[in-house]
Amino acid sequence: QVQLQESGPGLVKPSETLSLTCTVSGGSISASYWSWIRQPPGKGLEYIGFITHSGRTNYRPSLKSRVTISADTSESQFSLRLTSVTAADTAVYYCARGGYHNFDHWGQGTLVTVSS
């Protein structure tokens, strides 16, 4: 059974960079697509982007200038980097397997708060 676990700082200062890592167990990161999705407090789900097994990426257009998703197959991890954060980036961040037909496995989510 594939399991995903997000890790990273829970507090980031405005204008700084948010960095999160998702560790995958029970499955090969060299297969499938791997995605990041966020949920602002009390709001709905918002797709951020995915990386494919071949390293191709896709990003939400409104975040494209600030987002980078990368993968480290040797560590079975993929990462999210979001620059120049503001309070609007405060959210629970989920990593998930998928991004082609669906998102079939999700991490438990990690709350990232942007505040000074």
Added chain:
Amino acid sequence: QSVLTQPPSASGTPGQRVTISCSGSSSNIGSNTVSWYQQLPGTAPKLLIDSNNQRPSGVPDRFSGSKSGTSASLALSGLLSEDEGDYYCATWDDSLKTWVFGGGTKLTVL
């Protein structure tokens, strides 16, 4: 404002059948398959319906999905109190070249 439109709320009594709609356009639902996600309070979303109407292993057959044109629907029959939560539709948008989610529907079991 979400690209996919869902009613913000839905409700039913135990045992009842409830339907949640998801309306899009020719560039998203009209061209691609729809998946549905269940998010119970305080938990991560879970894939409920894949490829318009396919239930992943372990999802009860009380849940069913359908798609027609630029709209999709999720039906829950034999409603249980444990079904209370938020439900989201999602699909790929060919014009935006990104995944889009509905705004979510909060299901209340009365």
